[in-house]
Amino acid sequence: MARIKDVAAAAGVSVATVSRVLNDSPSVNDETRRRVYDAMSALNYVPNAVARSLRTTATRTIGLIIGDILNPFFTELARGVEDEARREGYTVVMGNADERPDEQDHYVRTLLEQRVDGLLICPTAELTPLVQQLAEAGRPLVFLDRSIAGLDVPTVRSDGASAIAELVRHLREQGHRRIALASGPATLSTGRERTEAFAAAMAAEGLELRPEYVRPGDFREGSGRRITAELLDLPEPPDAVFFGDNLMTLGGLEEIRARGLRIPRDVAIASFDDVTWFKHIDPPVTAIAQPAAEMGRHAVRLLLSRVNGRPAASAVLPATLVIRRSCEGKGS
Amino acid sequence: MARIKDVAAAAGVSVATVSRVLNDSPSVNDETRRRVYDAMSALNYVPNAVARSLRTTATRTIGLIIGDILNPFFTELARGVEDEARREGYTVVMGNADERPDEQDHYVRTLLEQRVDGLLICPTAELTPLVQQLAEAGRPLVFLDRSIAGLDVPTVRSDGASAIAELVRHLREQGHRRIALASGPATLSTGRERTEAFAAAMAAEGLELRPEYVRPGDFREGSGRRITAELLDLPEPPDAVFFGDNLMTLGGLEEIRARGLRIPRDVAIASFDDVTWFKHIDPPVTAIAQPAAEMGRHAVRLLLSRVNGRPAASAVLPATLVIRRSCEGKGS
DNA sequence: TACCCTCATGAAATCGATTACACGGAGGAG
DNA sequence: CTCCTCCGTGTAATCGATTTCATGAGGGTA
Known part of the structure; x- marks a missing residue:
């Protein structure tokens, strides 16, 4: 491929001048600039971002590590991240952690080697030493969807507490009393928060929360199915099940359908x-909607603030209840 | 961040030796190797892939440009690409073309600047000059899902013809006669192929294919809905509608539901x-399943063949019909 | 005419790795 | 004892851009 040197030779100028043209420096004569452009297109010149990055120590690239690429929630999140990054002239390099700390760390390492300017992570359950070290070293880092206690890292997440309260009220109004929760893992902030909000909402509605009705899963389809089976096998099975995420709901549907x-x-x-x-x-299906794309966009804004040395404050976006027919009263 | 020079100083060796350790060169004394490793971890050294790539002219990175990140088909494809690339030690940089030629070209340009080792493209409708030039320049390139006539580029796609024939037979057996097609755009190979296979299948089953029953969409939800509305508004609306992809099906469901x-x-x-x-x-919903993840994996294998100077042959993977209840006979 | 600016451009150092080549020392063969 | 090999290591060139500093031409002012 043509190098800047070739362009310079073809245009009869020095590499410095070509570089100035590439970077829109004002101090280049119009006629010279034109000659350089001509040379570039004649040679099909494509600037080498690798060389540029080495020199400038900036790649105009951000890393995004998501929990699971097959989960539509993360997909929409990624879409938001992409859009905003693109708007700001950044490229996104995405890694799929598959909810495994070791895969997450693999991508963190790879992205660090590639010298991304900043890192957006949906952290897996465990706080790995690598991520901790990153946070403590003060590298541009933003957590997305999930937070990790004790680390001073800006985080973008959504708050489902009020939507969960509404949901429980709706369920009670529809005549449901024995409400179960197939939640996410307690090791994940999202799992914990949803569980706590659910418990609080049950108490607020004066409903009893039986210990055997609260079962932690792992936010994946399989655990949704397993937990649903366990709940339905109980001597006194629940009236209603609230699932911690869309994949667990899918598993639940599967099991319910299999049992006819x-x-x-x-x-x-x-x-x-x-x-x-x-x-x-x-x-x-009645569901609680998170503004996933907006979360992604907001996270990019925060991250780029950090990249440019400006401060970034965590943000909490509201989730909203969308009532459909899957919770209607037994009589209706 | 620590540089190779710092590691060398800390370990009391030259940078060449550190580099040899990094690259697992056998000609390093075990004791020396240990000292270098110690220095690396003491300094939290992370090798700079940017510098390495500049020197070696390989980035161990491949670019993937998909049509639409919110389409689960592409998501699964991306998952397959990721998996296989990861296995081979490559990182995937993904771009979302949003089915727009200009966005596609934007990512092609960016990825070329980043000097990806190879490029995987799900081409949008138009063959852009940029992509054509790439193909003609013989750069490692593989098309995925969609092919472009007249270009000598290895392509991985799935063949739905026999599944479509089966589907049409199934529809006829279930008593449907007036079968419509809400297809993809004729500008896309996938759109054309599905339309042709459908026409052939209708002929084989001795069914009449009315021109007003074949309507091209754009593989997005909106066109599925619009076409469904048009079909249902016909003086003699169809018995059955076959949609060109899952998003158009979603649009169709929307419209059918809205009309009760x-x-x-x-x-x-x-x-x-x-x-x-x-x-x-x-x-x-009865559907024709494509082996999306396997298509992605296969495409990566082809691409890496090309990257390593070996030849790559196009591949066609079979799609299969999955019969569910959405096509059952009127009487049943 | 002498002096000082400004403007456009070029020469060369630099970023952090890899790698060809050189070199010194140890050990074996004759 | 001398010579040759091989092993482990170091020196320095190199990849392709950016950027600092120097320079020369041209124009205005005293």
């Missing part, structure tokens, strides 16, 4: 995370 | 592309 049960007559369901196709399910 | 029609009693539907949640739709 009817929603909401036999058991009502609700989901944290809304996804497009919930409205086409039989019956349409 | 019942599937399959009022109109039967089937989809190209299968997605997890089709089996939970009311009623479960």
